[in-house]
Amino acid sequence: MVRAIMNGANGHMGRVITDLCREDENIEIVAGIDPFDGVDNDYPVFPTPADCTVEADVIIDFSNVKAVDALLDYSVEKQIPVVLCTTGLSDEQIAKVEEASKKVAILRSANMSLGINTLLDLLKKATNVFAEAGFDVEIVEAHHNQKLDAPSGTAVALAESINEAAGGRYTYCYDRSQRRQKRDPNEIGMSAIRGGNIVGEHEVIFAGLDEVITFKHQAFSKGVFGKGAIEAGKFLAGKAAGLYDMRDVIASK
Secondary structure, three states, X not given: OEEEEEEOOOOHHHHHHHHHHHOOOOEEEEEEEOOOOOOOOOOOEEOOHHHOOOOOOEEEEXXXXXXXXXXHHHHHHHOOOEEEOOOOOOHHHHHHHHHHOOOOEEEEOOOOOHHHHHHHHHHHHHXXXXXXXXXXXXEEEEEOOOOOOOOOHHHHHHHHHHHHHXXXXXXXXXXXXXXXXXXXOOEEEXXXXXXXXXXXXXXXXXEEOOEEEEEEEEXXXXXXXXXXXXXXXXXXXXXXXXXXXXXXXXXOO
16 A cells, blocks of 8 residues: 655645545555645645655645745655656756655656657657658647646647657747747747636647648546546655656556
């Protein structure tokens, strides 16, 4: 049985993961971390990582960027691996993640779903064909109206997967409103839609002469991400220090 600490226990994803863990005989949430109270839990919840006194095998994090630094410090100090699901990290925080991974196991992924992580590999194969043929690349993502970061971490991960396959030839364009010029063939355009309670939609468009190829992923429930995070937590428990991602989880199946 893997013992997990849920960082962001009282947030929406914290509640989703809590419910899913109750149905999984191989993992148990033994403590939570969240500065906000008012939620009934069947495990103790502490306001900060430093206040947490419960021993665990792994931390699952779905919080916000302001909480990540303290969590990384706690993880290194207590030598507890972290499944880091929070997106929108700054360059400085990403550097801190990489430094912390030299001392403790960290799994970081922009998206925890099996579908998105399979799509990342499919896009590399598609790029080898379409980029060399001169196709333009655009990414459109849509999320609920409460999401803070734009473009989404998943959209950036999709762009980076394409760019890696293309040898780093692309720059990223987030806004064309302030310029009047033709589209640069070596850019990937990223557009963000925010509205309602859209869980998550990502569409990658390869637009060529007289033909368009699209790859689209839709999430209809946040349970998709919660299940992936739980599988990542079970995978990461007991792992040696290092930086892991969902491809490692999928490969272990």
